Amino acid sequence: MTEPMVTFEEKPTRDGGCIGVATLNAPDSLNALSLTMIHALHARLEAWAQAPAVHAVWLQGAGGKAFCAGGDVVALYHAMRGAHEGGADVATAYFSAEYRLDHFLHHYPKPLIAWGDGVVMGGGLGLLQGAGHRVVTDTSRLAMPEISIGLYPDVGASWFLSRMPGGVGLYVGVTGAHLNARDALDLGLADRFIPHAAREDVLDALTRADHRSPHHAVRQVLEAFEARARAPEAQVMPRLDHLQALSDGADIATVVQRILDDTREDAWLAANRERLAAGCPATAHLVWRMLCRHRHGGLAETFRDELALSVQCCRHTELAEGIRALLIDKDKAPRWAYPDVASVPPSYIDGFFMPLWDADTHPLADL
Template sequence: MQTEITDEVVVGRSGSAGTIRLNRAKALNSLTLPMVRAIAKALEDFAADAEIASVVIMGEGERGFCAGGDIRALYQSGRNEGGDATAFWREEFQLNHAIAHYSKPYVALMDGITMGGGVGLSAHGSHRVVTERTRLAMPETGIGYFPDVGATWLLPRAPGETGTWMALTGLDVGAADAIHANLADHCVSSAELPELVDAIGRLPRRASAAEVNAVIAAMGREPGEARLAAHGELIDRLFAHDSVEEIVDALASEQGDFPQTTRSLIATRSPTSLKLTLRLLRAGRDSASLAECLERELGACLQILHNPDFYEGIRAAVIDKDRNPAWSPPSLAGVDDAMIDRFFISAKPPLFEKHDEKEQQP
């Protein structure tokens, strides 16, 4: 395997496979703007290389593929005019779109923690591989933010209201539920991932997506029981409402550990984030393309920099680490429609010249 090593991203090749390795293991491979740019450049180079048939992206270390964006850096940028945060989101979202429309098979090895921006690097790809160690989540409502990186396109297209449950609770799920939610395709043992990369690299340089898929499927294993699928009827019924208050009331009226635990958990999330997230999910459900959702998300990102819950959530999670955020407003009743409307202001300039007229469903 030939490699070109940088500080945060290692770009190389294994036979006919171009490889991208996120190289911030101590930070769970959380993304920085230089990393986003390095990945985008690698994908551009691999797309133009006739010797490369496919691309494999993975994370360094045993703990995670990618824990998301570097939220401490976003916090600091937001406190200082927000220019770096804006640049990060713009280029990250453009990268997510490029992955979804990549010209060659794109294989994401979602081994370990895969959250936020890590979902953006993987779930938009053509071949998504989870392992017995995968813990996937969009945990943003717990830090005063909302699921981004195109999650408002992906999650509404999960079965029933599975995506709504994932977005509002922010809870992590394992391999089986990631596959059930249409965020992954195959489960492979983590111990066999090096062999999988070698096998993909042994394919001919004009290997098709079907050939890559066959190699992955041949090494596949049963992911176990999908917990969310087992609760599917309940989730679909309780989370079908278009207001967070109605969802919370529905959970309160339902007996059993699952709905009551879910209700208690949602009560700890930012009320503003919960209402914004549900509005974005419902808008994403009716959208025609990933690009349309990413544009809407970017507009909300620029407004989130003016939202106190964003800073309070990150403070409680990663700055002071007291895990005790004081949300403002502190309850759902204090968040009216006008407060959420202000997040729906289009970013200027837009991310894309025009939206895709038709998008393949994930």
């Protein structure tokens, strides 16, 4: 029998209640989120939110390598390839469900602990950001790597990247920079650092805690296990002035050229330059516009705007080409519509922002 792609367990607590444990169970794909997984997770979290016996919820990934590596873009690719059979409708359904789940997590009424262990990228970072208690470990590797596939940082990233120190969110978004646990803490992407090996001990402590005040109980347990002194060395903050100087341009073409022209001998910066150089030129423009649009906006507004843009990305050629090159044919030689960021005309990017729905018919109008 095939195991479910999301598993659920209720760990008894000493007072007769329980801790709800939800596990993303697709380790072969690093727990990439399928539409089926999104629906299953949302339904159970809603049920647990209403269940008096459930004191808190723990969200984790199976396999030991990843919390969640992002959305199931391979399935999305096949839907786009069959656009004449309703591919755009599939994209609307997928992104609507994903963003609705993310928004729900941001407003979850009970303590929600996300164990952000291993790979946390794309849609996985969206899940982590929604949790009330965002835990990272010594194995955590976070990124918004959409520049490599011709999408853009979504799942609320237009909102949370714009709230990083000036210029850093833009740099992270256009380079797909890999961040460690210390970076996540420094940039407001995580709340706690707990060693990877302590997971079972933390869960056990949660079952033994006094949950008369669940939020207080969870906070006490996580605080007891926190070990920030053991976090890896920061990558972002020691380079903050340099990253801000690179990102301080009047337009995205200027910023990208500054990053690519940077000659500092630094392995982390070099990896980011390489990723940007091979990435989708249109994506850089989308990152720029979305961060500008949502610097002062609200979260629900961001998700509604992201939904329209994500569906438009599925209607354009870049996303399908990027997924093909990276994950289908795996030739790593995408044929982007334009050779570099400077050559992308504003009119082409304007096409991504053509409205698909009015305020009343938008699939996320009720957020």
